[in-house]
Amino acid sequence: MKLERESLELLQKALVKLEAGFNLPDFKVEFDTKKMEEVMLLTAEKMQDNYPYFHPLFAGQMLKPPHPIAKVAYMMAMWINPNNHAMDGSKASSPMEKEVVADLAKMFGWGEHLGHLTGGGTMANLEALWVSGKIHPDKKIIASDQAHYTHERISEVLKLRFDKVATDHQGRIDLSALEEELKIGDVGTVVCTMGTTGLGSVDPLDEILELQKKYGFRIHADAAYGGYFMLLSNLDDHTKNKFSLIDHVDSIVIDPHKQGLQPYGCGCVIFRNPEVAKFYIHDSPYTYFTSDELHLGEISLECSRAGASAVALWATHQLMPPVENGQFALDLEKSRSAALKLFEKISSNENFFPIVKPETDIVTWGLKGETTSKMSELAHAFFKKAEENHLYLSLYKYPTEKFSNPDFEIDSKYLVCLRSSLMKPEHEDWLDEIWKRMILSLN
Structure with missing residues (x-):
């Protein structure tokens, strides 16, 4: 068997358990089973025109199959289809999201924090740079020429000035080139890439923090790809040291749909200072009435978001917490x-x-x-x-x-x-x- 299917039996059991929690009269959704079967088999045939992303012989692009529990939890949640914008549409999955974001914040050494899941790393980075622009509206964003291209694109969307600086032969930001930019005095945020998508290189956060003391700028850690590597015991010492300092940055992005065994799309943005919530404040006449607690929609630029992503990540964390030696x-x-x-x-x-x-x-x-x-x-x-x-x-x-x-x-x-x-x-x-x-x- 090439495609894992053992978890389908677990899905059936989970749906029976889920249904038992609703004391309501039965009703039936009508659909043409025979026609659906024809369409699904045709869809499966179309999907055969893919590279085998799930197989170990696919060793190229960044495509990691979700863990079976993430697939089952996500599919089970789809029978409810929660929307993690407001508690009214996500009574169970919003608290699950807050819990998994707290898990990730703890992994990075943060207790107090502000954060939420996103549709992916691009949206997560957009929110981080948006907050940076609110704090330093007249200053530039700086990233290396090996940082993800999304930073330059996002800066353009946000009407923020952006510059790239050179990297060394390892693909890490060149500190001399960075300091030349900092000397000008108009840099508001430096993007520190904790695992580039090209070479997998980790920017020298230790030395960037020293420059921050001298020049006073925000540090955004783009750990979309590499964030989970901080848990590893087999990193080189200099790489481990860089990850050990990540709790000193101002904001972090990590993508559970990359190394975190989750389906697309599941990104996450976390801020060290919860007070940045003030930039998200808005007034809606209809979405908030179930609870007096903070709604995820009040700290997110996205509105409707798949609650199934939170459910899948929560289930994965219960099975395999993101902790050292786990x-x-x-x-x-x-x-x-x-x-x-x-x-x-x-x-x-x-x-x-x-x-x-x-x-x-x-x-x-x-x-x-x-x-x-x-x-x-x-x-x-x-x-x-x-x-x-x-x-x-x-x-x-x-x-x-x-x-x-x-x-x-x-x-x-x-x-x-x-x-x-x-x-x-x-x-x-x-x-x-x-x-x-x-x-x-x-x-």
């Missing part, structure tokens, strides 16, 4: 271990060379050649050959200006290289098979 952390450590093992194999192979040593679970490598243009051609060919061998990778453009004294000629602006996001804990067990197919794809 099962969730141990599984994520396997992804990190797989990345380190693949890095070592690549480093010792005569045909490959690593681009950077992985800080998280992303590995990038190139194919050896005389010129960067030729090496890029080899990468494209290898990528296609790997797919023919049912190994699914991704491509990445690395700026050739970052190479220092290479043993090849630089004749292009970028080097196209290969990239693997080893997000599934099963990747460690499948690494020998992945490597075998990589070697096969050289021919």
